[in-house]
Amino acid sequence: MTDAIQAAPRVPEIDGITPERFAAEIVPAYRPVVLRGLVRHWPAVAAGRGGAAAMAAYVRSFDGGKPAQVMIAAPQERGRFFYTPDMAGFNFTRAQVMLPVLLDQLVAQQDDPAAPALYAGAATAADSVPGWVEANPLPLATPEATPRLWIGNASRVSTHYDVSSNIAAVVAGRRRFVLFPPDQGPNLYVGPLDQTIAGQPTSMVDLEAPDLARYPRFTTAMAAMQVAELEPGDAIFVPSLWWHDVTATGPLNLLVNYWWGQQAAASPFAALIHALLAVRDLPAGERQAVRGWFDQYVFGEGAQQAGAHLPKAARGVLDLPSHERADRIRAYLMRALGRG
Numbered sequence: 001m002t003d004a005i006q007a008a009p010r011v012p013e014i015d016g017i018t019p020e021r022f023a024a025e026i027v028p029a030y031r032p033v034v035l036r037g038l039v040r041h042w043p044a045v046a047a048g049r050g051g052a053a054a055m056a057a058y059v060r061s062f063d064g065g066k067p068a069q070v071m072i073a074a075p076q077e078r079g080r081f082f083y084t085p086d087m088a089g090f091n092f093t094r095a096q097v098m099l100p101v102l103l104d105q106l107v108a109q110q111d112d113p114a115a116p117a118l119y120a121g122a123a124t125a126a127d128s129v130p131g132w133v134e135a136n137p138l139p140l141a142t143p144e145a146t147p148r149l150w151i152g153n154a155s156r157v158s159t160h161y162d163v164s165s166n167i168a169a170v171v172a173g174r175r176r177f178v179l180f181p182p183d184q185g186p187n188l189y190v191g192p193l194d195q196t197i198a199g200q201p202t203s204m205v206d207l208e209a210p211d212l213a214r215y216p217r218f219t220t221a222m223a224a225m226q227v228a229e230l231e232p233g234d235a236i237f238v239p240s241l242w243w244h245d246v247t248a249t250g251p252l253n254l255l256v257n258y259w260w261g262q263q264a265a266a267s268p269f270a271a272l273i274h275a276l277l278a279v280r281d282l283p284a285g286e287r288q289a290v291r292g293w294f295d296q297y298v299f300g301e302g303a304q305q306a307g308a309h310l311p312k313a314a315r316g317v318l319d320l321p322s323h324e325r326a327d328r329i330r331a332y333l334m335r336a337l338g339r340g
Helices: 002-007 019-029 043-048 052-060 099-108 182-187 218-224 268-278 284-299 323-339
Strands: 013-015 033-036 067-073 092-098 117-124 148-152 155-160 165-180 226-230 235-238 243-260
Touching: 019 235, 043 052, 043 165, 043 243, 052 099, 052 165, 052 243, 067 099, 092 099, 099 117, 099 148, 099 243, 182 218, 182 243, 226 235
Parallel strands: 013 033
Antiparallel strands: 033 235, 067 092, 067 117, 117 148, 148 243, 155 243, 165 226, 165 235, 165 243
């Protein structure tokens, strides 16, 4: 599989992107793009060039005194955080660890080939490293995004998607992203929807050693995959719902990501799960009728204008997007699900 990854098309790259071009061209195109050197000017990237100890010292200087949620995998797992073979649990443990302790351990074990894989993910910058954002500002607009730090050593995060648009910036170490378009879901053999490793469902296929006898449709996914190799200072834009597998290398790997967009506040995945309960097992005729509802109010060309014939004060959940409409919909769902 390594040969296939090396031979796969590279994700398109841009150096010197402007905020205006990013908003007007990159985001609407709904395709991944490597943003070369986007954060090469960050003091954090400069610190990382000094090695693991220097990177750890820089991060520690912002420590906010909050514990990090750390995943720990034994050396034989080769950094791949996944399920146990019987799917009854996971091949790693979780622990709350203070950030300086994690950093010290990563530095201390950097030359130990038998060291466990450590990965602290989604630590919000404002809580974990206050002052980081001001010292290392992202030069692109990511409305209402919460910057998050991902710190660890060599690791592999299995193929998954995020429900929000994402900019991921590499500070230290290197990252390889292998990406698949959203329509490749059936060919990725997605695992459990409600027992997940870190929130979103993941592919059951080991990208480094795919079992094509067990997962034959993965060959179709392979034909659609793209690859990006990121150095410190580089970033990648990953559109919402694009599948991506991420490999991190280096004794202390640090990435900062920014999720943003409407889906950050209202996950379509939750709607899918409710549809499994409320729609999927209906008789064929009723299911077809509900499909008509979805076409009229969600997927159809005029769906956003489905309430246009009503006075604005009477449109309720059919009104155009706003914080007020989102609150109204949530309140309605709470009442409806409470009755269910």
